[in-house]
Structure formats: structure tokens, C-alpha cells
Amino acid sequence: MNKPLLLGWVTAIIAVLGSLFFSEVLHYVPCTLCWYQRILMYPLAVFLGVAFYHNNSRIASYVLPLSALGVIVSGYHIALQKIPALKQFEVCSAGVPCSQDYINWLGFITIPMLAFVAFVIITACMLVLNRREE
Template identity: 65%
Template structure:
């Protein structure tokens, strides 16, 4: 269980540092959906960090709603970027368009894809923890 908790925390830390690198070092301006993903990811760094420190296996109760919602936002954002007709449904009406792609590694890895990857890792880790703690007496 400690491995799953630590992996989830590391995924959140790397995601937060990556988003800060893109905005503060590379000077990429976040779109509206990027901000929503940050709002859901950044607290996970502190929540999971405290859970690792306190070995709190009940943290999944607080993390799963945030990480699941983060996955939904990331999938939506990724589809806005990659599926042409979805651009009509984007929420970014002013500023940086949500369909913009600052990076496009290997033709599919964009910033929302990386956020989706982090949220998915965190969600899977929390499901593993929930299943293991449910089996304990």
C-alpha cells in the first residue's frame, strides 16, 4: 500500500512541477481547461504528501473524486485538441484557445495527455489502496 501511495504522490509532484515548468520556464500561457486541471492536481500534492507522511490509507476517499474529475477534464481537453469537430465545443472563448498544442511529442503527447496520464496513475493507485484496505479486518 505504501508503494501505491508513494507512486500517486510522485505522479502529482511531477505533474505539478511539469505544469510550472511549462508556464514559468517555457512561458506557455495556460488555457482555461489547463487551469481547471491545475486546480484539481495541485491540492493532490499536499493531500497525498500528508498521507504518505502519516501512512493514511483512507486518503482515497478525498483523492478519488479529484483525480476522477481531473481525468474527465483531461480527456475532454485532449479531445478538443485532437478531434477536429470537438473544437466547436471548446469552453475557451477568450485568451489562449484550448485546442492549441504547445507540445505534440510523438504526434499524440500533449500537455492534457500528460495530465491525463498523471490523473490516471493517481486514480489507479487509489483504487488499489481502496481494495486493499477493504480487505483488512
């Protein structure tokens, strides 16, 4: 069994289900940056699931750009929420402001933080897979 591939896939599934729970059950309207993070995460659940089923470690080269970009977008989103001086650089111009915290568990766990952790886990798993392929 390919453990990094399985961990990456399970992480992506949890992230997708979590985002759907926040929007569809709790009715939190996603901001622009949340949509970008979803655009990057949702395909990962499919790609990693198919790769795990076929035990295809070569998927890492396709997943890494998406997950690394997800780390950057969610990292920026966290900074936007936690650093007041960055609000002047907010990209959300309509709808829900990107600096809004729907959740703030323990004073630092927000929805973008959850996405950031998921993207980091997936990126780390893909880097492990890349090392094994070399």
C-alpha cells in the first residue's frame, strides 16, 4: 500500500467534505480566495483517488503544482485575516470580505488555516512520492 498517496487522498477528501460542510450545512458564503482554494483542492481529491486506486506514484508531478499553489493562496488568506495592515491589499471586492473569520478556534484556527494545513500535508506527501520515484 502506498501510504503517502493514501494520506494525501484522505486529506483531500476531508478538506473537500469540510468545505462543503461549511458552505452547505452551516451556510457560510465562501469569499473569492475560498473559491480559489476550492478550485485547487477539489480536483486533488479526484486525482489522488484515481492514482491511489491504480497505485500510480507518478501523479505527484501533476498534483504538486496545485497543492503548492494552494499553500500560497491559503497562506496569503491567513495573513490577510491575521495582519490588519494587509486589509488594504484585499482582493475580494464583492460579496464576503476575505478578511472575515467565520470560525476562530483557539484564536488562530480559521477556515484558510485548515486549507493551508491540508495543502501542506498533500504537498509533503507528493514530495515523498517524488523522492521514491528518483
